[in-house]
Amino acid sequence: MSSTTITQTEKVHEPEYVYYFYDGAWGAKREVLTGAQAKETFSQIPIIDISRIYSDKLEERVSLAQEIATACEKVGFFYIKEHGIPQELIDATMDSTKKYFAQPTEVKMKEHIYLSRNLRGYEPVHGAQLDTATPLGDRKESFLYNYEPENDPQVPTLTEAQRSLLSHNLWPENQPEFKKECFAYDKAMIVLARKMMQSFALGLGADEHYFDDMITAPNTSVKKIHYPPQDPSSTSETGIGAHTDFVCFTMLYQDSVGGLDVLNANGKWIPAPPVPGTFVVNIGDFLMRTSNDKFLSTVHRVKNISGQERYSMPFFFSFNMDAYVEVLPTCCSETNPRKYEPITVAEYYRLRHEKQRKKFMERGIGQ
Numbered sequence: 001m002s003s004t005t006i007t008q009t010e011k012v013h014e015p016e017y018v019y020y021f022y023d024g025a026w027g028a029k030r031e032v033l034t035g036a037q038a039k040e041t042f043s044q045i046p047i048i049d050i051s052r053i054y055s056d057k058l059e060e061r062v063s064l065a066q067e068i069a070t071a072c073e074k075v076g077f078f079y080i081k082e083h084g085i086p087q088e089l090i091d092a093t094m095d096s097t098k099k100y101f102a103q104p105t106e107v108k109m110k111e112h113i114y115l116s117r118n119l120r121g122y123e124p125v126h127g128a129q130l131d132t133a134t135p136l137g138d139r140k141e142s143f144l145y146n147y148e149p150e151n152d153p154q155v156p157t158l159t160e161a162q163r164s165l166l167s168h169n170l171w172p173e174n175q176p177e178f179k180k181e182c183f184a185y186d187k188a189m190i191v192l193a194r195k196m197m198q199s200f201a202l203g204l205g206a207d208e209h210y211f212d213d214m215i216t217a218p219n220t221s222v223k224k225i226h227y228p229p230q231d232p233s234s235t236s237e238t239g240i241g242a243h244t245d246f247v248c249f250t251m252l253y254q255d256s257v258g259g260l261d262v263l264n265a266n267g268k269w270i271p272a273p274p275v276p277g278t279f280v281v282n283i284g285d286f287l288m289r290t291s292n293d294k295f296l297s298t299v300h301r302v303k304n305i306s307g308q309e310r311y312s313m314p315f316f317f318s319f320n321m322d323a324y325v326e327v328l329p330t331c332c333s334e335t336n337p338r339k340y341e342p343i344t345v346a347e348y349y350r351l352r353h354e355k356q357r358k359k360f361m362e363r364g365i366g367q
Ligand SMILES: O=C(O)CCC(=O)C(=O)O
Pocket: 223, 225, 240, 245, 252, 254, 260, 300, 301, 302, 312, 313, 314
Protein backbone atom coordinates (compact mmCIF):
# COMPACT_ATOMS: atom_id res chain seq x y z
CA MET A 1 0.00 0.00 0.00
CA SER A 2 1.36 3.40 -0.83
CA SER A 3 0.17 6.92 -0.14
CA THR A 4 1.04 10.20 -1.85
CA THR A 5 1.11 13.55 -0.10
CA ILE A 6 0.77 16.65 -2.19
CA THR A 7 2.15 19.77 -0.54
CA GLN A 8 0.82 23.00 -1.95
CA THR A 9 3.21 25.92 -1.67
CA GLU A 10 1.12 28.33 -3.73
CA LYS A 11 1.60 31.94 -2.59
CA VAL A 12 -1.57 33.49 -1.28
CA HIS A 13 -2.07 36.97 -2.71
CA GLU A 14 -2.68 39.41 0.16
CA PRO A 15 -4.39 42.50 -1.23
CA GLU A 16 -3.00 45.87 -0.15
CA TYR A 17 -5.30 48.86 0.34
CA VAL A 18 -5.12 52.65 0.58
CA TYR A 19 -7.67 54.00 3.09
CA TYR A 20 -9.42 57.35 2.98
CA PHE A 21 -12.12 59.54 4.52
CA TYR A 22 -15.37 59.44 2.58
CA ASP A 23 -18.98 60.39 3.37
CA GLY A 24 -18.20 61.63 6.86
CA ALA A 25 -16.06 58.69 7.99
CA TRP A 26 -12.62 57.11 7.66
CA GLY A 27 -12.45 53.61 6.25
CA ALA A 28 -13.26 53.71 2.55
CA LYS A 29 -10.53 51.81 0.75
CA ARG A 30 -8.98 51.27 -2.66
CA GLU A 31 -6.98 48.23 -3.61
CA VAL A 32 -3.43 48.79 -4.82
CA LEU A 33 -3.24 47.22 -8.28
CA THR A 34 0.01 46.44 -10.03
CA GLY A 35 1.24 44.39 -13.01
CA ALA A 36 -1.47 42.59 -14.97
CA GLN A 37 -4.12 43.73 -12.46
CA ALA A 38 -3.43 47.44 -13.06
CA LYS A 39 -6.19 49.49 -14.70
CA GLU A 40 -5.79 52.26 -17.19
CA THR A 41 -5.56 55.43 -15.11
CA PHE A 42 -3.70 58.74 -14.89
CA SER A 43 -0.08 59.23 -13.87
CA GLN A 44 -0.03 63.01 -14.06
CA ILE A 45 -2.39 65.94 -13.68
CA PRO A 46 -3.25 67.94 -16.79
CA ILE A 47 -2.69 71.69 -17.05
CA ILE A 48 -5.44 73.55 -18.92
CA ASP A 49 -5.21 77.09 -20.25
CA ILE A 50 -8.72 78.38 -19.52
CA SER A 51 -8.45 81.81 -21.16
CA ARG A 52 -11.14 80.61 -23.63
CA ILE A 53 -13.63 80.66 -20.75
CA TYR A 54 -13.84 84.44 -21.32
CA SER A 55 -14.20 84.12 -25.13
CA ASP A 56 -17.30 85.57 -26.78
CA LYS A 57 -17.24 82.68 -29.27
CA LEU A 58 -19.38 79.74 -28.17
CA GLU A 59 -17.27 77.23 -30.13
CA GLU A 60 -14.17 78.25 -28.13
CA ARG A 61 -16.02 77.90 -24.85
CA VAL A 62 -17.30 74.49 -25.99
CA SER A 63 -13.84 73.24 -26.96
CA LEU A 64 -12.50 74.32 -23.55
CA ALA A 65 -15.46 72.64 -21.81
CA GLN A 66 -14.68 69.39 -23.61
CA GLU A 67 -11.05 69.55 -22.54
CA ILE A 68 -12.12 70.20 -18.95
CA ALA A 69 -14.72 67.41 -19.07
CA THR A 70 -12.10 64.91 -20.25
CA ALA A 71 -9.90 65.83 -17.25
CA CYS A 72 -12.92 65.52 -14.92
CA GLU A 73 -13.78 62.08 -16.30
CA LYS A 74 -10.28 60.66 -16.36
CA VAL A 75 -8.58 62.34 -13.39
CA GLY A 76 -10.99 64.53 -11.40
CA PHE A 77 -8.08 66.95 -10.90
CA PHE A 78 -6.51 69.52 -13.23
CA TYR A 79 -4.54 72.75 -13.04
CA ILE A 80 -5.99 75.91 -14.56
CA LYS A 81 -3.76 78.65 -15.91
CA GLU A 82 -4.66 82.03 -17.48
CA HIS A 83 -7.63 82.05 -15.10
CA GLY A 84 -7.89 85.83 -14.82
CA ILE A 85 -7.41 86.14 -11.03
CA PRO A 86 -4.66 88.76 -10.53
CA GLN A 87 -1.56 87.43 -8.76
CA GLU A 88 -1.43 90.63 -6.63
CA LEU A 89 -4.85 89.77 -5.19
CA ILE A 90 -3.69 86.24 -4.35
CA ASP A 91 -0.46 87.55 -2.81
CA ALA A 92 -2.34 90.11 -0.70
CA THR A 93 -4.68 87.50 0.74
CA MET A 94 -1.78 85.10 1.33
CA ASP A 95 0.11 87.84 3.21
CA SER A 96 -2.82 88.62 5.50
CA THR A 97 -3.31 84.86 6.03
CA LYS A 98 0.29 84.44 7.21
CA LYS A 99 -0.17 87.41 9.54
CA TYR A 100 -3.32 85.84 10.96
CA PHE A 101 -1.65 82.48 11.65
CA ALA A 102 1.43 84.18 13.15
CA GLN A 103 -0.69 85.22 16.18
CA PRO A 104 -0.50 83.20 19.41
CA THR A 105 -2.85 80.20 19.42
CA GLU A 106 -4.84 81.52 22.41
CA VAL A 107 -5.73 84.65 20.41
CA LYS A 108 -6.91 82.59 17.42
CA MET A 109 -8.90 80.29 19.74
CA LYS A 110 -11.34 83.21 20.22
CA GLU A 111 -12.66 82.25 16.77
CA HIS A 112 -12.64 78.49 17.39
CA ILE A 113 -15.04 76.70 15.03
CA TYR A 114 -17.04 75.28 17.94
CA LEU A 115 -17.90 78.79 19.06
CA SER A 116 -19.68 79.30 15.73
CA ARG A 117 -23.04 77.84 14.81
CA ASN A 118 -21.76 75.91 11.85
CA LEU A 119 -18.08 75.14 12.17
CA ARG A 120 -16.76 78.42 10.73
CA GLY A 121 -13.63 80.03 12.13
CA TYR A 122 -10.33 78.76 13.50
CA GLU A 123 -9.29 75.15 13.95
CA PRO A 124 -5.94 74.52 15.69
CA VAL A 125 -3.20 72.05 14.83
CA HIS A 126 -4.45 68.48 15.44
CA GLY A 127 -8.02 69.81 15.72
CA ALA A 128 -9.05 67.54 12.86
CA GLN A 129 -8.28 63.89 12.34
CA LEU A 130 -9.41 62.48 9.03
CA ASP A 131 -6.99 59.55 9.11
CA THR A 132 -7.74 57.59 12.29
CA ALA A 133 -4.48 55.66 11.86
CA THR A 134 -2.63 58.87 12.83
CA PRO A 135 -3.37 59.27 16.57
CA LEU A 136 -2.52 62.99 16.62
CA GLY A 137 -4.48 63.82 13.47
CA ASP A 138 -3.84 66.60 10.97
CA ARG A 139 -0.76 68.74 11.45
CA LYS A 140 -2.43 71.89 10.18
CA GLU A 141 -4.29 74.91 11.49
CA SER A 142 -7.01 76.54 9.44
CA PHE A 143 -9.49 79.40 9.21
CA LEU A 144 -12.75 78.74 7.36
CA TYR A 145 -15.21 81.36 6.18
CA ASN A 146 -18.35 81.16 4.15
CA TYR A 147 -20.22 83.07 1.45
CA GLU A 148 -21.75 86.36 2.59
CA PRO A 149 -24.37 87.57 0.06
CA GLU A 150 -23.50 91.26 0.46
CA ASN A 151 -19.99 90.46 -0.81
CA ASP A 152 -21.24 88.78 -4.01
CA PRO A 153 -20.53 90.90 -7.11
CA GLN A 154 -24.17 90.09 -8.05
CA VAL A 155 -25.84 90.63 -4.66
CA PRO A 156 -28.79 88.17 -4.58
CA THR A 157 -32.25 89.02 -3.26
CA LEU A 158 -32.89 86.48 -0.54
CA THR A 159 -35.99 85.61 1.45
CA GLU A 160 -35.70 85.22 5.23
CA ALA A 161 -35.95 81.45 4.76
CA GLN A 162 -33.03 81.48 2.31
CA ARG A 163 -31.01 83.72 4.60
CA SER A 164 -31.55 81.36 7.52
CA LEU A 165 -29.80 78.58 5.56
CA LEU A 166 -26.54 80.52 5.25
CA SER A 167 -23.58 79.80 7.52
CA HIS A 168 -22.36 82.42 9.98
CA ASN A 169 -18.76 83.48 9.95
CA LEU A 170 -16.62 84.12 12.97
CA TRP A 171 -14.18 86.88 12.03
CA PRO A 172 -11.20 87.92 14.14
CA GLU A 173 -12.13 91.27 15.67
CA ASN A 174 -8.50 92.33 16.02
CA GLN A 175 -7.67 91.81 12.30
CA PRO A 176 -10.00 93.89 10.12
CA GLU A 177 -7.51 93.74 7.24
CA PHE A 178 -7.73 89.96 7.19
CA LYS A 179 -11.50 90.04 6.64
CA LYS A 180 -11.11 92.71 3.96
CA GLU A 181 -8.56 90.62 2.05
CA CYS A 182 -10.69 87.48 2.45
CA PHE A 183 -13.69 89.28 0.96
CA ALA A 184 -11.71 90.72 -1.96
CA TYR A 185 -10.41 87.25 -2.78
CA ASP A 186 -13.84 85.66 -2.45
CA LYS A 187 -15.45 88.23 -4.74
CA ALA A 188 -13.06 87.45 -7.58
CA MET A 189 -13.26 83.69 -7.04
CA ILE A 190 -17.07 83.69 -7.14
CA VAL A 191 -16.99 85.21 -10.64
CA LEU A 192 -14.51 82.60 -11.86
CA ALA A 193 -16.43 79.78 -10.18
CA ARG A 194 -19.68 80.74 -11.96
CA LYS A 195 -17.79 80.61 -15.27
CA MET A 196 -16.39 77.20 -14.34
CA MET A 197 -19.90 75.93 -13.63
CA GLN A 198 -20.97 77.05 -17.11
CA SER A 199 -18.04 75.14 -18.52
CA PHE A 200 -18.96 72.02 -16.52
CA ALA A 201 -22.57 72.30 -17.79
CA LEU A 202 -21.36 72.44 -21.40
CA GLY A 203 -18.93 69.59 -20.80
CA LEU A 204 -21.76 67.46 -19.41
CA GLY A 205 -23.78 68.04 -22.57
CA ALA A 206 -26.25 70.50 -21.01
CA ASP A 207 -27.02 74.10 -21.85
CA GLU A 208 -24.26 76.48 -20.77
CA HIS A 209 -26.71 78.21 -18.40
CA TYR A 210 -28.15 75.02 -16.94
CA PHE A 211 -26.75 75.72 -13.45
CA ASP A 212 -27.12 79.53 -13.47
CA ASP A 213 -30.32 79.70 -11.40
CA MET A 214 -28.84 77.28 -8.88
CA ILE A 215 -25.77 79.42 -8.17
CA THR A 216 -27.28 82.86 -7.49
CA ALA A 217 -26.29 82.61 -3.79
CA PRO A 218 -23.79 79.76 -3.97
CA ASN A 219 -22.60 77.95 -0.89
CA THR A 220 -18.93 78.87 -1.18
CA SER A 221 -16.29 78.72 1.49
CA VAL A 222 -12.58 79.36 1.69
CA LYS A 223 -10.24 77.55 4.02
CA LYS A 224 -6.96 79.26 4.76
CA ILE A 225 -4.55 76.53 5.82
CA HIS A 226 -1.12 76.56 7.46
CA TYR A 227 0.78 73.27 7.52
CA PRO A 228 3.80 73.47 9.85
CA PRO A 229 6.54 71.12 8.66
CA GLN A 230 6.40 67.58 9.99
CA ASP A 231 8.90 64.86 10.67
CA PRO A 232 9.02 62.79 7.45
CA SER A 233 9.24 59.54 9.40
CA SER A 234 6.32 60.30 11.74
CA THR A 235 3.28 58.05 11.45
CA SER A 236 1.46 59.69 14.36
CA GLU A 237 0.31 62.70 12.31
CA THR A 238 -0.18 63.82 8.72
CA GLY A 239 -0.95 67.15 6.99
CA ILE A 240 -4.49 66.36 5.93
CA GLY A 241 -5.60 62.74 5.81
CA ALA A 242 -6.69 61.21 2.50
CA HIS A 243 -10.23 62.32 1.60
CA THR A 244 -12.56 63.49 -1.13
CA ASP A 245 -14.12 66.97 -1.03
CA PHE A 246 -17.87 66.83 -0.56
CA VAL A 247 -18.71 70.07 -2.36
CA CYS A 248 -19.26 70.53 -6.14
CA PHE A 249 -15.71 71.53 -6.91
CA THR A 250 -12.65 73.15 -5.35
CA MET A 251 -10.13 75.67 -6.69
CA LEU A 252 -7.00 75.43 -4.59
CA TYR A 253 -4.21 77.96 -4.41
CA GLN A 254 -1.05 76.43 -2.99
CA ASP A 255 2.25 78.18 -2.28
CA SER A 256 5.56 76.90 -3.68
CA VAL A 257 6.23 74.28 -0.97
CA GLY A 258 4.35 71.19 -2.26
CA GLY A 259 3.01 68.12 -0.48
CA LEU A 260 -0.34 67.52 -2.20
CA ASP A 261 -0.88 64.01 -3.63
CA VAL A 262 -3.76 62.61 -5.66
CA LEU A 263 -4.82 58.94 -5.70
CA ASN A 264 -5.22 57.18 -9.04
CA ALA A 265 -7.40 54.15 -9.80
CA ASN A 266 -4.52 51.77 -9.02
CA GLY A 267 -4.11 53.12 -5.50
CA LYS A 268 -0.95 55.00 -6.44
CA TRP A 269 -0.26 58.50 -5.08
CA ILE A 270 0.47 60.99 -7.88
CA PRO A 271 2.03 64.28 -6.75
CA ALA A 272 0.31 67.58 -7.59
CA PRO A 273 3.33 69.88 -7.22
CA PRO A 274 2.99 73.67 -7.23
CA VAL A 275 2.81 75.18 -10.72
CA PRO A 276 3.25 78.99 -10.67
CA GLY A 277 0.25 80.96 -11.94
CA THR A 278 -2.24 78.11 -11.51
CA PHE A 279 -5.02 76.85 -9.29
CA VAL A 280 -5.54 73.15 -8.77
CA VAL A 281 -9.18 72.31 -9.51
CA ASN A 282 -10.84 69.14 -8.29
CA ILE A 283 -14.32 67.71 -8.55
CA GLY A 284 -16.12 67.01 -5.28
CA ASP A 285 -18.69 64.37 -4.32
CA PHE A 286 -21.70 66.57 -5.02
CA LEU A 287 -20.83 67.28 -8.67
CA MET A 288 -19.87 63.63 -9.11
CA ARG A 289 -23.36 62.73 -7.88
CA THR A 290 -24.99 65.39 -10.09
CA SER A 291 -23.11 64.02 -13.12
CA ASN A 292 -24.29 60.46 -12.35
CA ASP A 293 -20.63 59.60 -11.54
CA LYS A 294 -19.38 60.78 -14.94
CA PHE A 295 -17.05 63.28 -13.27
CA LEU A 296 -14.73 61.85 -10.61
CA SER A 297 -14.36 63.10 -7.06
CA THR A 298 -10.76 62.09 -6.54
CA VAL A 299 -9.05 61.20 -3.26
CA HIS A 300 -6.20 63.48 -2.16
CA ARG A 301 -4.00 64.19 0.88
CA VAL A 302 -1.24 66.53 2.06
CA LYS A 303 1.91 65.76 3.99
CA ASN A 304 4.34 68.63 4.44
CA ILE A 305 7.75 67.01 4.77
CA SER A 306 9.57 69.91 3.09
CA GLY A 307 10.99 71.38 6.29
CA GLN A 308 9.23 74.67 5.41
CA GLU A 309 5.91 76.21 6.41
CA ARG A 310 3.22 75.48 3.79
CA TYR A 311 0.15 77.66 3.16
CA SER A 312 -2.79 76.91 0.90
CA MET A 313 -6.29 78.23 0.23
CA PRO A 314 -8.94 75.90 -1.14
CA PHE A 315 -12.06 77.71 -2.41
CA PHE A 316 -14.99 75.31 -2.16
CA PHE A 317 -18.07 75.82 -4.34
CA SER A 318 -21.58 74.39 -4.14
CA PHE A 319 -25.05 75.31 -5.37
CA ASN A 320 -27.47 77.60 -3.49
CA MET A 321 -28.41 76.05 -0.16
CA ASP A 322 -32.07 75.66 -1.19
CA ALA A 323 -31.28 74.37 -4.70
CA TYR A 324 -33.06 71.12 -5.47
CA VAL A 325 -30.41 69.22 -7.36
CA GLU A 326 -31.21 66.41 -9.74
CA VAL A 327 -28.81 64.23 -11.68
CA LEU A 328 -28.37 65.91 -15.08
CA PRO A 329 -30.72 64.31 -17.64
CA THR A 330 -27.84 64.46 -20.16
CA CYS A 331 -25.86 62.08 -17.92
CA CYS A 332 -28.57 59.39 -17.87
CA SER A 333 -29.73 56.91 -20.47
CA GLU A 334 -31.52 53.59 -20.66
CA THR A 335 -28.23 51.77 -20.26
CA ASN A 336 -26.97 54.22 -17.62
CA PRO A 337 -29.97 55.05 -15.43
CA ARG A 338 -30.03 57.75 -12.77
CA LYS A 339 -28.16 56.56 -9.67
CA TYR A 340 -29.22 59.24 -7.17
CA GLU A 341 -32.43 60.84 -5.98
CA PRO A 342 -32.77 64.63 -6.11
CA ILE A 343 -31.71 66.38 -2.89
CA THR A 344 -31.42 69.96 -1.67
CA VAL A 345 -27.95 71.20 -0.85
CA ALA A 346 -29.05 72.04 2.71
CA GLU A 347 -30.18 68.47 3.28
CA TYR A 348 -27.04 67.03 1.72
CA TYR A 349 -24.88 69.19 4.00
CA ARG A 350 -27.00 68.48 7.06
CA LEU A 351 -26.53 64.75 6.61
CA ARG A 352 -22.78 65.08 6.09
CA HIS A 353 -22.20 67.48 8.97
CA GLU A 354 -24.25 65.32 11.31
CA LYS A 355 -22.00 62.35 10.63
CA GLN A 356 -18.85 64.43 10.96
CA ARG A 357 -19.88 66.27 14.12
CA LYS A 358 -20.73 62.95 15.78
CA LYS A 359 -17.26 61.70 14.97
CA PHE A 360 -15.53 64.83 16.32
CA MET A 361 -17.60 64.68 19.50
CA GLU A 362 -16.54 61.06 19.97
CA ARG A 363 -12.95 62.30 19.94
CA GLY A 364 -13.81 64.77 22.68
CA ILE A 365 -13.10 67.93 20.72
CA GLY A 366 -15.16 71.04 21.19
CA GLN A 367 -17.18 69.98 24.20
O1 LIG B 1 -3.93 72.15 1.23
C1 LIG B 1 -4.13 71.48 0.22
O2 LIG B 1 -3.32 71.42 -0.70
C2 LIG B 1 -5.38 70.64 0.11
C3 LIG B 1 -6.43 70.94 1.15
C4 LIG B 1 -7.63 70.07 1.02
O3 LIG B 1 -7.63 69.08 0.34
C5 LIG B 1 -8.89 70.42 1.72
O4 LIG B 1 -8.88 71.32 2.57
O5 LIG B 1 -9.92 69.80 1.42
